[in-house]
Amino acid sequence: MSSMSPHAGSQLVDLCAVLLLLTCFAIVAQRRLSACVDLFALQSFFLAATAAIVAFLTGVHHIYIAAALTIVIKVFVIPRILKKVIERLNVSRELVMNVNIPAGLLICGALVIIAFFITQPIIPLGYLLTRDSLSIALAIVLIGFFTMIARKKAVTQMVGFLVMENGLFLGATAAAYGMPLIVELGVFFDVLVAGLIVGIYTHRLQDAFDSVDTSALTVLKE
Amino acid sequence: MLPIIILLIGPFIAGLLSLVIRRSRLLHVINFSTMLALVGADTALTTQILSHGPIIALGALVYVDALSAFILFIIAAIGLSCSLYMWSYMDEQVARGVIAPKRLSVFFFLFHMFLLAMVAATIANSLGVQWVALEGTTLATTFLIAFFRRRESLEAGWKYLILCSVGIALALFGIVLTYYSSVRVLGDVSAALNMTSLIGVADRLDPHVLKLAFIFILIGYGTKVGLVPMHTWLPEAYSEAPAPVAAMLAGVLETVAVYAILRSKILVDQALPPEFSANLLVLFGFISFAVAAFFILIQHNYKRLFAYSSIEHMGLAMIGFGIGGVAGTFGALFHLLNHALAKALAFFTAGNIHRRFNTVEIDGVKGLAKAQPVTAVALMVAGCALVGLPPFSPFFSELLIVSSLAAQDFASDTIHAGRFITVTISDEVRSLGTVALLMLFALIAFGGFMYRIGAMVWGEPAEEGSVQPERWTPGHVSLIAMMAALIGLGFVLPEPLKLLLNQAVKVVLAR
Numbered sequence: 018m019s020s021m022s023p024h025a026g027s028q029l030v031d032l033c034a035v036l037l038l039l040t041c042f043a044i045v046a047q048r049r050l051s052a053c054v055d056l057f058a059l060q061s062f063f064l065a066a067t068a069a070i071v072a073f074l075t076g077v078h079h080i081y082i083a084a085a086l087t088i089v090i091k092v093f094v095i096p097r098i099l100k101k102v103i104e105r106l107n108v109s110r111e112l113v114m115n116v117n118i119p120a121g122l123l124i125c126g127a128l129v130i131i132a133f134f135i136t137q138p139i140i141p142l143g144y145l146l147t148r149d150s151l152s153i154a155l156a157i158v159l160i161g162f163f164t165m166i167a168r169k170k171a172v173t174q175m176v177g178f179l180v181m182e183n184g185l186f187l188g189a190t191a192a193a194y195g196m197p198l199i200v201e202l203g204v205f206f207d208v209l210v211a212g213l214i215v216g217i218y219t220h221r222l223q224d225a226f227d228s229v230d231t232s233a234l235t236v237l238k239e
Numbered sequence: 240m241l242p243i244i245i246l247l248i249g250p251f252i253a254g255l256l257s258l259v260i261r262r263s264r265l266l267h268v269i270n271f272s273t274m275l276a277l278v279g280a281d282t283a284l285t286t287q288i289l290s291h292g293p294i295i296a297l298g299a300l301v302y303v304d305a306l307s308a309f310i311l312f313i314i315a316a317i318g319l320s321c322s323l324y325m326w327s328y329m330d331e332q333v334a335r336g337v338i339a340p341k342r343l344s345v346f347f348f349l350f351h352m353f354l355l356a357m358v359a360a361t362i363a364n365s366l367g368v369q370w371v372a373l374e375g376t377t378l379a380t381t382f383l384i385a386f387f388r389r390r391e392s393l394e395a396g397w398k399y400l401i402l403c404s405v406g407i408a409l410a411l412f413g414i415v416l417t418y419y420s421s422v423r424v425l426g427d428v429s430a431a432l433n434m435t436s437l438i439g440v441a442d443r444l445d446p447h448v449l450k451l452a453f454i455f456i457l458i459g460y461g462t463k464v465g466l467v468p469m470h471t472w473l474p475e476a477y478s479e480a481p482a483p484v485a486a487m488l489a490g491v492l493e494t495v496a497v498y499a500i501l502r503s504k505i506l507v508d509q510a511l512p513p514e515f516s517a518n519l520l521v522l523f524g525f526i527s528f529a530v531a532a533f534f535i536l537i538q539h540n541y542k543r544l545f546a547y548s549s550i551e552h553m554g555l556a557m558i559g560f561g562i563g564g565v566a567g568t569f570g571a572l573f574h575l576l577n578h579a580l581a582k583a584l585a586f587f588t589a590g591n592i593h594r595r596f597n598t599v600e601i602d603g604v605k606g607l608a609k610a611q612p613v614t615a616v617a618l619m620v621a622g623c624a625l626v627g628l629p630p631f632s633p634f635f636s637e638l639l640i641v642s643s644l645a646a647q648d649f650a651s652d653t654i655h656a657g658r659f660i661t662v663t664i665s666d667e668v669r670s671l672g673t674v675a676l677l678m679l680f681a682l683i684a685f686g687g688f689m690y691r692i693g694a695m696v697w698g699e700p701a702e703e704g705s706v707q708p709e710r711w712t713p714g715h716v717s718l719i720a721m722m723a724a725l726i727g728l729g730f731v732l733p734e735p736l737k738l739l740l741n742q743a744v745k746v747v748l749a750r
Contacts, residue, residue, distance in 0.1 A: 138447045139416075151419070158412055165405060174401060181408045185415060192419035197429035199300075200367030204411070207374045211404060214378055218385075218397060225390045 026074040027149070030191075033067035034150040037187060038129070041160045041180060045121045045167075048110050053176050054099045057183075061091035064183050067150075068190050080195045086205050087186070095179065095212040102219050103172055116167040124167075125160050132156035150191030157184030171222060175215045182208050242280035242287075243296050243303070246311070246358050249276045254351030257344050263333065266347050267326045273351065274322045277315040277358070284308050289738055295364070295435060302364035302435055305742030310361045310498045312739070313576055316724075317490045317583050318354060320717035324587050325483045327712035331594060332481070337387065346386060353379040353487070357495050365432045366414050369499055370407070373463065376492055377403040384480040384488075395472075395479035402472040403463055410459020410499075416452035417506070420445045434502060438749075441509030450515065453507045456500065457519055463496035465550045466557065467527040474534075477546035478599060482590025485542065489549045489586060490579035497556060497575060504560070505749050513563065520561030527554030528677065532684040540599045541592070544691060545585045548625050551684055552578040552633075558677075559640035560747070562647055568744045570639025577624070577633040577728065584721040585621035587714065588614050592695070595709075601691050606700030611709040615696050617718045622692035624725050626685040632728035637681075645674045 040060035047053045065087040072080035103109070116124065132155040139151065161184055164177030182204070189196045196204075253273040260266055285308045288294060293304035303311075329346065332338050338346070356379055360372035377400065385396030414432070421431045424440045431437075437444075462469035477485045504516045531551035538544040552574065559571025589599075591614040596604045607615040624631035647670050732740075 135451070139419075139445075139451065155412065158408070162405060162409075165401065171397070178401070178404055178408070181405070185408060185411050188412060188415045189418065192415055193422040193431075196367050196415070196418055197365065197432060199429075200365060200371065200432065203368060203371030207371055207378065210378050211374075211400075214381060214400065218381075218393075218400070221385070221388065221393055222397065225388070225393050 026070070030067060030070055030074075031149055031153075033063055033070065034153040034187060034191070036063045037067070037183070038153050038156060038160075041157055042122060042125055044176065044180065045125050045160065045164060046118055048112070048118075050103050050109060050111060050170065050172050051100060053173055054096050054103070057176050057179055058092045058096040060180070060183055061087055064187060065092070067187065068195070071190055071194060075194055077194045079198045079201075080190065082198065083186075083190075083195050083201045083205075086201070090205055090209055091179070091183070094209065098212050098216045099172060099175065102216050106172075106219060106223055108170065108172075111168060111170050111173060114168055121163070121167050124163060128159040128163060129153075129156040132159055151188055154184045154188030154191055157181075157187060160184075171215070171219050175212070178211070179208070240296055242283040243294070243301055243362065245276050245280040246284075246362065247355065249273050249280075250351045250355035250358065254348045254355065257347035257351060259344075261341060261344060263330060263340065263343055266343060267322070267329075270322045270325065270347060270350070271319075273354070274315065274319040277311075277354075278319055281308065281311045281315045284311065285735065285739055289735070289742065299364055299430060299433055299435065300368070301362050302433070303362050304746050305739055306498070306501070306746040307361050309572065309576075309739050309743045310494060311358065312736075313494050313579050314354070314357055314361065314491050317487065317579050320583060320587075320721055321483050321486055323717040324486075324590070324714040327714040328481070328483055328590050328594075342386075346383070349379050349383050350484075350487075353383065357491060360495050361498060364434055365430075366417060366434065366437075366502065367432045369502070370411055370414055373410075373460070373496065373499060374404065374407050376495070377407060377463070380484065380488060380492070383484045384476050386481055386484070387479070389479070391475075392479040395475040399472045399476040402469070406459045406462025406469055408459070409462075410456050413452040413455030413457075413459060413503070416448050416455065417444075417503070420448040420452070434506075437506055438509070441506050444506075444510045446511050449507050449510050453503055453511075453516060454519070456503045457523065460496050460499045460503075461523060464493050464500070464553050464557075465527070466523045466553065467530045467550065470527070470550050473550060474543045474546040477549070477586075478540055478542035482586050482593070485545075485589070486583040486586035489545065490583040493549060493553055494575045494579055497553065497560075501560065501747055505747060509749065517561045517563055520557045522561075524554040524557030524559075524561060525673075525677070527551065528558065529554075529680045532680040532687075535684045536687040538687070538691065539601050541601050541604070541691065541695065542586070542589050542599050544601070544688065545582065545589065545625075548585070548684070548688065549578075549582055552582070552625070555637060555640060558644065559636075562640070562643045563748065564643055565744055565748070566639050566646075567643035568747050569740060570636045570643060572740055572743055572747070574633065574636035574640065577631075577636050577725070580721050580725050580728075581621055581624040581631070581633055584617060584718065584725070585625060587718055587721075588618040588621055591709075591714070592618070601695060604695040605698040607696045610700040613709055613715055613718065617722060618692060619696060620722045620725060622688060626688050627681065630729045631725045633725075635729060641674060641677065644677065645670055647673075 037060055040056050044053050044056045065084040068080050068084035133152045136152040136155055158181050161177045161180030165174045253269050256269055257266055284303055288305055288308050295302050333340050356372045356375035360369050363369040381396050381400045384399055385392045418432050421437055424443050425431045465473045507516050527550050531547045534547045556571045556574050559567045592604055595611055624633050627634050627637045
C-alpha cells in the first residue's frame, strides 16, 4: 500500500476524472477532425494515468495491464487509424452539425448534471476510494452518446463511440478496480476491431457515396 | 467437456480454414460439417444436462444449463438449415456475378466468426465475457449485412454498426454496475461477474444499483433484440442483408440477445420484487408489438415486412417473459423456437423470390404459385405461422402467452378525476382489456401480413423472356424440413424437447 493517505489518493483520482471530463467538452467544442482525434488520444492518456494511480494506491496489479493496453491501443493505434482515415478522406473540418457548438456545450453541461442525479442513490453505498468517479464516468458515456447524435461525419461519430468506451472503462475502474482481466482484454479487442472496421467502412462509404457525411445516408426510408 | 470444446473450436477452425480455401464446394462442406458438429455437440450436452444438471467447464469460464442448451439448440437447428440453403444461394450469387468467387471465403469466415460469437455468448459464465461475445456478433455481421456493397447495403450496415454498438455500450454500463454491486458482496474476485457466483448471493446485492443496472442492460441488449424504440437499424439491415444472413440475424441473434436479457432478469428477480423487471419487459414488449403491427400495415417491401414481424414477435416474447409464471415463460421460450423457425423460413423464401423476380417490392411479385410452387407453399406456411394461425406451432406458443396474460392478477385501480368523479377499473377489465388491445394489434398485423402475402402468391406471373421452372436445390430440403417442423411442433412436442423446455422454465423462474 502507498504512503499517501486515502483522502489524498481519492482526490487525485477525482482530479484525473475531471480532466477526462474537460477533454470531453473540448471534443464537443472542436470542429477540426484531427484535433478531435488528438483530444481523444489525450483523454485516453489521462484515463491510463487514472488507472495507474488506482493500481498504485490499491495494489491491484492487473489494472496496470489494462492501463498499458489503454496507452497502446487508445493513445497510439486507434488514433493512427483514424488519422489515416482523415487523410484519405480529405476532410478536415466539420462545418455543418446537427447541434451547433454553443448549444452542444450547454447540453453537455445538462448531461453532467443528469449523470450525477442518476448515480446519486448509488454513491453513498460505495466504499472504494474512487466512488465519485462513477458519476463522472456516466457523464462521459452520455456526452459520448450525445456526440454521436450531434455530429454528422463518420469519423466524429466513431470518436463519440470511443469516448463512450472510455467512460465505461473509467466507470469500471472507479466502481470496482476494473473488471476481471479477461473481460478487459475482450473489451479492448472489441474496441480495436471496431476501429479497424470503421476504417474499412469509411473507405467503402467514400467509394460509394463520395462523402462520409452521414447525412447523405438517407436513401433508405420508411 | 469434449462437446464444449467442439462448440468453440469448431466454428473457429472452420472460419480460419474458410479464409484459405477457394473452392466453393469445399467451403460449403466445411460449413455444413461444422453445423452438424454443433448439432451433435448440443445433443450430447442436452442429454448430460437432463440427467446430471448444469455443466461448469473450462475453469468456470463456461456454464451450460437447460436454458443455454435450449438456445444452443435453436442456434444449431437454424444454422443447419441455413447452411443447406446457403449451398444453393451463394453458388447462385457467384454464378450471377453479384459477388466475386474469392469473396466467398470472406463470407464464410465472417459467418463462422458470427457463429462462434453467438455460441460463446450462450455458454459464457461471466456476464462480461457474454458482453464481449455479443459485441463480437455486431462486428462480425456488419460486413455480412453490407456484403453486396450496394449504397443501400453500406448505409444499412453502418447504421447497424453504430446503433448496435451504442446500445451494447449502454449494456456494458449496466454490467459495470452489476459488477459494482457484486464486488461489495463477493470482494474483488475475478469471479464476481460469473453467473454461478452471482446466483448464490443475488439476494444480498444492492437493489438500487441492480435497478439501474437492469434498465441499462434492457435498453442495451434490447437494441439487439429490436425492441422499440431502439429498433431503427432493424428494417434496413434485414432488407439489405443476403437472405441467409437475414435469417440468422432474425431467428438466432435476436434469440441470443433475449437470452442475455433473461440472465440479468433471473439475477434481478432475486434482489428486487419481481414486478420491477416484469413491468419493464411487458412495457417494452407491448410497445414493440403495437408499433410493429402498424408498420406492417404500410409495408411495400417484403423483406422489411418480415423485419417488422420480427420486432412484433420479440415484443410478444418479452410480454410472455414479463408475465412470468410457468405458462408465460414456457410459452415465451417455445415462441423463441417457433419464431426462429418461421422467420428463417420466411427469409429463405424471400431469397428464392428475389432470385426469380429480382425485386424486393411486393407489387413486383405476382403469381408465385405458378412461377415457384414450392416456394409459394413455403411462403404461405411462413406467413400463416408468423401471424399465428393454427395448426402451426407459433399459434400454440402465442396462445400460451395470451392466456397467461389474461389470467394475470392485476390489482384494481381507482382514478380520481375531479372532486365528484371517481372511476374504478376492476381487475377483470384490466386484464381482459390488455388482452383485447393485444388482440387488436395482432389482428392489424394479421390483416396487413396476409393481404401482402396473398398478393404475392396468387395471380399471374409476368412472363419475361425464358422463364425457368423451379429447380430442386439443397435449399429446398431446408424449406421442407422447416415446414415439417412448424407443423409437427404444432401437433406434438418431442419428449426430449419438452423436458429441456421444462428445465429451462425452471431456470428462468429460478426455482
